[in-house]
Amino acid sequence: MARNRRTNRFKYPEFKRKKLEQVNDLIAQGIYHLHDLPEDFPLTEKQAQAVEEKLNPEFIVNEQGILEKLLQLEYPLYFFDFETLNPAIPRFEGLQPYQQFPFQYSCHILHENGKLEYHTYLHENETDPREKIIESLLETLGEKGSIIVYYQPFEAKRLGELAEQFPEYSTQLNAIKERLWDQWEIFKNDYQHPDFGGSTSLKKVLPVLVPEMSYDDLEIRDGDDAQAIWDLVIQGKAGDEKEKKLEDLKTYSEQDTYAMVAIHQTFLETIIPNMKQ
Structure with missing residues (x-):
């Protein structure tokens, strides 16, 4: 080629x-x-x-490896993603310079009967968002079911940090951390495509597996933009654009977790039927 x-x-x-x-x-x-x-x-x-x-580049699909990973999942499936900020000067108590803290999360919940629901939290002012995030995600994620993320070390570290910073929630947060399942591992080990361009990022993987989905029409297209825009909003510098920018943040975050849902569904429709033949 x-x-x-x-x-x-x-x-x-x-x-x-x-x-x-x-x-x-x-x-x-x-x-x-x-x-x-x-x-x-x-x-x-x-x-x-x-x-x-x-x-x-090669096109490699290890169907058995993908199937084995999918069989680890327990319903309901929670497709989950944090958006974070890491300022040089710590904003809140207990943070170090450049330490990440979450200000938003997105979560699509897929039930075994196929029903899909959506939950999110976006902090909209300059106060410390961490405890509000914790309270909301504990309610959303419940006590059972696999929590699907894209690159597990990132979400696991954020959850661990929150557990240390707010020890009253440590038991629940550490239990959530144990339920994490990494969709990225499939693309690291079992699925490679020339059109990924040597990358395994969600933005590169998505249009190959789900061509009808794209970030191109979004106002916010990556995590760096999301950080910058949220910081602009909560510092009161968005002016008349505040509400629009908040909606843009919600749209971007929702896209990230729905992308994982769409990739998962693609595997269910292709890998599972092939393995049953």
């Missing part, structure tokens, strides 16, 4: 900012694209694997 060479600059997981010296060395040699890497250029094992996946 023909590839545009200009798409393969050093924008992939293992050439991050911490590798800036390495990237600068390549640029000094006039090397800007992965295709042009010298064969003897020193790469770590992870970098070499990332380069190989980028330059020679």
Whole structure:
């Protein structure tokens, strides 16, 4: 398959900012694209694997691995996502510089009979949102059922931090943490597609598995934008745009968890029937 060479600059997981010296060395040699890497250029094992996946993408589906993961799920299924902010100067008691704190969550609940319901919480003023978030998510997530997230370490860490900061809720929050199930693991281990471009982010995976869904028409298209807009709103700098921006935040957050629902349904409609044949 023909590839545009200009798409393969050093924008992939293992050439991050911490590798800036390495990237600068390549640029000094006039090397800007992965295709042009010298064969003897020193790469770590992870970098070499990332380069190989980028330059020679494969379509891989481990149906048995996906099925085994899906069979771990217990209904009702809670598709859950936090939106967070990590300011340099801590806003609230108990936070460190650049420490994340949630200001919003989104949750689609899929019942075994196919019924889908939606719950969300968005903090809309400058007060500390954490305890309100805790109270709302405890009510939403109940005591049983798998909680599906996309990259479990992020949500698990936020829940653990909330449990430490508000010990009166620690038992419930730690119980919720134990119910987390990571949809991202499927794309890490069992499903690869050339159109992912070497990425396993939700924004890259979604249009491949669910072509009719897109973030392109949303006012907010990623978590960084969501952070910036919420911060603008709660500092009173949104003016007449406040209500619209709050609605944009809700729409974006809802899209993230509905995307996980749609991916899950795609697997149910494709992987499960194939395995039964």
